[in-house]
Amino acid sequence: METALKVAIIGLGNIGKVVAKNLVTGNQPVIVAGRKLEDAQVFANALGSLVTAKETVEAIKEADVVVLSVWYNTIQEFFKTYATELRGKIIIDPSNPIAPDEKGGFKKIIAENQSAGQLNAAILPQDAKLVKAFGTLGAASLENASSGTDEKSVLFYASDDNAIDITVEKLILASGFAPLKVGGIDQSIRLEVFGDLHEFGAIGKTVNVAEGKTKI
Secondary structure, eight states: OOOOOOEEEEOOSHHHHHHHHHHHHTTOOEEEEOSSHHHHHHHHHHHOTTEEEOOHHHHHHHOSEEEEOSOGGGHHHHHHHTTTTTTTOEEEEOOOOEEEOTTSSEEESSOTTOOHHHHHHTTOOTTOEEEEOSOSSOHHHHHHSOOOSSSOBEEEEEESOGGGHHHHHHHHHHTTOEEEEEESGGGHHHHSTTSTTSTTTTSOSOOBHHHHHHHO
């Protein structure tokens, strides 16, 4: 009998909440954690019995997969703080290295040729494995494009370890999307804001599998 996959979502901003909702809709249990346990508990109670709220350290310990839905500029410190608990975990990274600019938009806060995925992969806790996923759409599209229709919208992902791809694809499917791998973590820049496979980049919209394959 297959062991149930344990998934923790750390951070309950727009992306974290939508990912949790989508996974629950796909019948995937999740553990949620945020800055305040009481806020996570309110959110969990609203979603039902498939969601459990825990303190961050306990959520990570219990999980097989950690969806790290926090601001990019907090991840280095997060890895240091929870280095022991994150050992050997699959870490899903939807982060985008951006900040508000002076014109009401966003600007990249790392070098133009750098990606959050590669920088985060370089500082991973021991034996942890990074996947770039769940970050190629804005929160509205991530919520609205998730569906059980025959033709699902794509969520692109990148991973250096083929052995964990089946787990990542299971979660993407459970969230109502079709998984499409673009390559290794060295392709992360394509999946981040301004990248050619991001909604707020050259691709400019959600796409189905056939369309997605033409873009890779």
